[in-house]
Amino acid sequence: MKNDIGFFEKFKFTEPDIDTMPLDYNSQYIKNYINTIFHLHHFFELYMKFTLEELGINFKNDNMPQIRKKIKINSNARFSSSIDDIEKLNNLRNNLVHNGKDFLRYESLDMLMGRKILPLLISIFSEDKRLNNNIRLSKFNQSSLNLNIFKEIAKETKNNRNYSPRKVAFLKEMARASYQNPLNSPWNKFYNYDKQALLKVKEIKGDHSYKIYICPVCDLESLVGSKEQDFEEGEYHITYISEMKCYCCSFELTSHISEPQKMGYNVPLYWDI
Numbered sequence: 001m002k003n004d005i006g007f008f009e010k011f012k013f014t015e016p017d018i019d020t021m022p023l024d025y026n027s028q029y030i031k032n033y034i035n036t037i038f039h040l041h042h043f044f045e046l047y048m049k050f051t052l053e054e055l056g057i058n059f060k061n062d063n064m065p066q067i068r069k070k071i072k073i074n075s076n077a078r079f080s081s082s083i084d085d086i087e088k089l090n091n092l093r094n095n096l097v098h099n100g101k102d103f104l105r106y107e108s109l110d111m112l113m114g115r116k117i118l119p120l121l122i123s124i125f126s127e128d129k130r131l132n133n134n135i136r137l138s139k140f141n142q143s144s145l146n147l148n149i150f151k152e153i154a155k156e157t158k159n160n161r162n163y164s165p166r167k168v169a170f171l172k173e174m175a176r177a178s179y180q181n182p183l184n185s186p187w188n189k190f191y192n193y194d195k196q197a198l199l200k201v202k203e204i205k206g207d208h209s210y211k212i213y214i215c216p217v218c219d220l221e222s223l224v225g226s227k228e229q230d231f232e233e234g235e236y237h238i239t240y241i242s243e244m245k246c247y248c249c250s251f252e253l254t255s256h257i258s259e260p261q262k263m264g265y266n267v268p269l270y271w272d273i
């Protein structure tokens with residue numbers, strides 16, 4: 001567990017009581033959860049400080065209730081109507097640092113991010129011209145699927161009854177891989193990441209042990225699944241693919257997600273071999 005936490009080891013951390021948590025709340029979930037809460041908290045902390053100083057709010061002279069009141073009445077602060085959501089994020093971060101036992105469940109984290117935090121980030125990055133030059137939300141738009149991933153997650157989590165954790169998991173993985181997509185990097189013109197990936201795929205093309213698809217993130221024919229076989233009494237019975245990975249952008253899918261095509265996305269049936 002300690003190695004999994006990595007950077008956050010320096011903070012006090014107590015493993016949650018596994019008797020009361022579902023089995024799939026593994027160390028990877030906890031690591032991702034901590035990263036999510038800490039990085040977003042840090043972003044809002046810096047952004048609010050920067051904005052409040054511009055609005056003339058004095059941190060040395062004003063106490064917290066006064067600062068809160070000034071934020072609420074100042075419509076120029078883009079987060080003025082979301083101050084309760086940011087405070088929730090702050091509490092979650094403090095619970096991790098000072099106590100280390102409180103975690104949001106998987107679905108609750110999806111809801112907080114999809115309903116509150118992502119819409120606020122979309123609003124900040126699309127309206128605040130000070131950030132436009134440095135950070136581009138367009139990285140998270142999938143032109144081949146005609147998809148704005150952040151808005152799609154916000155739409156999916158809007159209604160409890162229609163919410164599909166699998167669909168949101170697919171979208172989150174799309175967002176992660178989009179951020180890492182080396183084809184968006186200025187270094188691609190020197191290193192030709194696309195050609196390198198296609199060369200690797202060429203080595204296995206024609207080998208019936210693999211299935212190769214066009215990746216929904218980088219649009220290269222570099223999403224590869226390896227066929228596996230179950231056998232009984234020495235005879236092979238079922239051939240299947242349980243996971244696939246893109247040799248270019250690192251996009252990964254497992255069959256637990258089920259078929260994204262059946263969720264309404266214009267992609268092949270990945271597990272149909």
Ligand SMILES: [Zn+2]
Pocket residue numbers: 215216217218219220222246247248249250251
């Ligand atoms: Zn890819």
